[in-house]
Amino acid sequence: MVSRVIPVNPFDLVLFGATGDLAQRKILPGLYHRFEVGQMPEDACIIGSARSDMDSDAFREQIRASMAEFAPEFKKDVLDRFLSRVSYVPVDASGDAGWSDLAKALRPDVVRAFYLSVGPSLFSGIAHRLNEHGLATPDSRIVVEKPFGHDLASAKALNEGLRACFEEHQIYRIDHYLGKETVQNLMALRFANSLFEPLWNSTHIDHVQITVAETVSVEGRGAYYDQSGAMRDMIQNHLVQLLCLTAMEPPSKFAPNAVRDEKVKVIEALEPVEQKDIARGQYRAEHGQGGYVDHVGNPGSRTESFIALKVHLGNWRWAGVPFYLRTGKRLRARESEIAVFFRDPPHTIFPNVGPLHGNVLVIRLQPDEGITLRTTIKDPGPGGFRLSDVALDMSFADALGVEASAPDAYERLIMDVIRGDQTLFMRGDEAEAAWAWVDPIIQGWEDRGDRPARYDQGSSGPEEALMLMHRDGRRWRQIGG
Ligand code: NAP
Numbered sequence: 001m002v003s004r005v006i007p008v009n010p011f012d013l014v015l016f017g018a019t020g021d022l023a024q025r026k027i028l029p030g031l032y033h034r035f036e037v038g039q040m041p042e043d044a045c046i047i048g049s050a051r052s053d054m055d056s057d058a059f060r061e062q063i064r065a066s067m068a069e070f071a072p073e074f075k076k077d078v079l080d081r082f083l084s085r086v087s088y089v090p091v092d093a094s095g096d097a098g099w100s101d102l103a104k105a106l107r108p109d110v111v112r113a114f115y116l117s118v119g120p121s122l123f124s125g126i127a128h129r130l131n132e133h134g135l136a137t138p139d140s141r142i143v144v145e146k147p148f149g150h151d152l153a154s155a156k157a158l159n160e161g162l163r164a165c166f167e168e169h170q171i172y173r174i175d176h177y178l179g180k181e182t183v184q185n186l187m188a189l190r191f192a193n194s195l196f197e198p199l200w201n202s203t204h205i206d207h208v209q210i211t212v213a214e215t216v217s218v219e220g221r222g223a224y225y226d227q228s229g230a231m232r233d234m235i236q237n238h239l240v241q242l243l244c245l246t247a248m249e250p251p252s253k254f255a256p257n258a259v260r261d262e263k264v265k266v267i268e269a270l271e272p273v274e275q276k277d278i279a280r281g282q283y284r285a286e287h288g289q290g291g292y293v294d295h296v297g298n299p300g301s302r303t304e305s306f307i308a309l310k311v312h313l314g315n316w317r318w319a320g321v322p323f324y325l326r327t328g329k330r331l332r333a334r335e336s337e338i339a340v341f342f343r344d345p346p347h348t349i350f351p352n353v354g355p356l357h358g359n360v361l362v363i364r365l366q367p368d369e370g371i372t373l374r375t376t377i378k379d380p381g382p383g384g385f386r387l388s389d390v391a392l393d394m395s396f397a398d399a400l401g402v403e404a405s406a407p408d409a410y411e412r413l414i415m416d417v418i419r420g421d422q423t424l425f426m427r428g429d430e431a432e433a434a435w436a437w438v439d440p441i442i443q444g445w446e447d448r449g450d451r452p453a454r455y456d457q458g459s460s461g462p463e464e465a466l467m468l469m470h471r472d473g474r475r476w477r478q479i480g481g
Contacts, residue, residue: 005039008418010110014102014135016093016126017117018048019062022145027117028063029071030411035082036075039415047105048088049098059088093122099133112140113417120147120154124161131165141417143172146237147228148426151442152435159428172417173426177238179409179416181396182369184424186245186338187254189363189371196361197250199342202321206358207472209324209339210242212365213331213479215458217283218305222296229303230280234327236438240267241426242365243323246338247313256422260430267433269313273441280445280452281306281462283330289457292329304452305329308465309441310472322472326465330457333480336365341474353387362477370395 013031017023028048034040048059060083067074089105091098106112114130116123123144130136142162149155162171177183190196199205212234218225225233244263251258282305285291292305306328313323342359360374372391379386416424453462460466460479469476 005037007039007041008044008415010041010043011113011418012045012047012106012110013113013115013414013418014047014049014106015115015117016049016091016122018059018088019050019052020117023048023117024062024066025070026408026410027115027414029067029074030408030414032067032071032074032079032082033407034411034415035085036078042081042085044085045105045107046086047102048086049091049102051090051092053090054088056087060086093118093126093129096129099129099135103133103135106135111418111420112137113143113414114140115143115414115417117145120144120149120158123158124164127162127165136165140166141170141172141420142166143174143414143417145174147232148173148237148431149435150228150232152432152439155431155435159432163428168428169422171428172413172422173428173431174413175237175241175426176409176413177241177365178424178426179411179413180365180369181407181412182363182365182371183242183245185371185396186363187259191250191254201317202319204342205321206341206343207322207324207474208246208341209477210239210246210326210337211339211477211479212239212242212327212336213333213460214327214329215331215334217292217330218295225305226296226298226301226303230305230307230327230329231438231442235307235309235325236434237426237431239325239327240270240434240437242338243311243325246340247318247323249317254423256425257427259423260427264427264430264433265315266313267430267437269315269318270437271312271314272437273309273311275444275448275450277310277468278441278445279306279308279462279464279468280304280450281328281455281465282452283328283457284454286457291454291457302449302451306331306452306455306461306465308461308468310468324469324474324476326461326476328455328461331479332458332460334366335479337477338363338365339477350385350387353385356387357389360477368395368397370397370399 015023015027031040031046063083063086067079087105089098089102091102116126127142149158190200244266247266248262251262282292285294293299293301308324308326311323311325340361344356344358348356356376362372364370364372370393372393374389374391376387377390379388413424453464455462460476
């Protein structure tokens with residue numbers, strides 16, 4: 001099946017931080033792909049901006065080099081046409097130089113998007129200067145990257161800085177997990193099928209496991225990461241968002257505020273987490289490979305590169321159902337999934353077959369996006385009645401063609417910005433609510449002076465994380481299994 005591409009209206013997109021890693025690795029190749037498939041119109045303009053002093057030709061050459069590295073399958077003639085829509089204007093976001101040149105590069109009659117692919121300390125200043133120099137029109141949108149704050153106070157300050165110049169409906173806070181095809185499919189699965197919703201509650205669901213495992217280390221982001229850790233870098237945003245989509249009530253319609261209202265209710269229902277329900281870890285040095293503390297250059301670091309939590313939602317639907325969240329670096333495999341474990345049948349009619357394993361619905365985000373339902377069937381053949389587990393497996397690539405899973409999350413999200421659809425972006429109150437839940441948990445281990453446990457590189461995390469699950473008589477799904 002070939003995906004249907006609906007072109008967006010012409011736009012001017014100003015990309016602040018255009019020479020940086022994210023812009024060169026994800027955003028510009030993503031825009032190129034949307035151009036290649038015909039979604040980005042031929043008369044759209046991309047204006048790159050950063051402090052580096054260069055002209056548009058030099059910037060286009062930089063993009064060519066990045067495409068060769070990060071999207072080598074590009075078509076040369078299409079790239080030439082794409083680059084003819086790209087220019088560069090040097091601007092110091094924390095000063096006043098360059099803004100009038102930027103103003104001259106913009107057209108009066110098209111959608112404007114300002115994408116802030118820069119550190120959060122620049123967000124408020126850029127918003128302020130866009131306003132002061134008359135670049136922000138009522139039809140403009142401003143897009144900000146993670147991290148959206150370090151805690152509740154800083155998230156509030158960021159919100160205030162942005163809202164002083166833009167209306168909430170113009171602000172797009174990116175969580176790229178929400179742009180993943182399978183994450184959106186979770187909503188389709190739940191709300192476009194009548195099969196699951198009647199079972200989607202504490203009567204039928206035993207527990208939920210959400211895992212985002214990485215094999216990489218801190219990858220040159222050591223200084224930032226050591227101030228952040230897995231709780232701030234992954235749980236507060238990505239895993240909480242996945243939890244929201246899994247646990248939320250059906251919105252009255254698929255519209256930005258209807259969806260986001262329901263997500264905020266989930267975050268507000270998150271209960272405080274007890275110390276015994278938290279397992280933090282740091283990967284250790286081994287076999288001549290540096291450990292976490294070496295990679296961040298801080299021998300005394302107490303920051304976690306792994307965390308597992310048992311979380312409860314205080315509402316009717318999920319009373320008594322634990323949600324186990326786990327994420328970490330240098331683990332056995334790169335794997336992200338949501339696994340919904342259904343309760344065992346109340347009574348087994350099959351003697352001598354051992355315990356039944358129950359149905360598990362797995363929503364795979366990466367690798368190989370898709371959905372699997374573990375079911376129990378009879379082992380084929382004569383010789384007694386034996387049961388085995390089999391997976392009803394749907395790989396999106398197999399079922400729908402490679403196109404269905406190809407677009408990167410960023411491509412989808414940037415096109416949504418141009419369309420003015422905020423459904424897959426975090427609202428300001430949502431980001432603040434997540435910090436309000438996270439802050440006391442972090443404060444708790446800081447007050448206690450807790451040290452993360454050590455874990456082996458290439459493992460599933462520290463022993464403490466296994467114990468957290470075993471205590472409840474449950475097991476984690478195997479990472480890389
Ligand atoms: P980066 O590689 O350090 O790039 C930063 C960019 O900002 C450069 O283009 C830099 O260019 C520009 N810049 C810095 N100070 C500036 C100023 N005063 N005025 C104008 N431009 C300025 O950072 P990055 O990795 O691309 O990340 C950008 C943002 O996205 C960060 O907030 C990061 O946390 C977030 N993010 C990144 C990733 C990722 O995979 N990289 C993923 C998720 C979120 P000049 O030095 O030429 O000014």
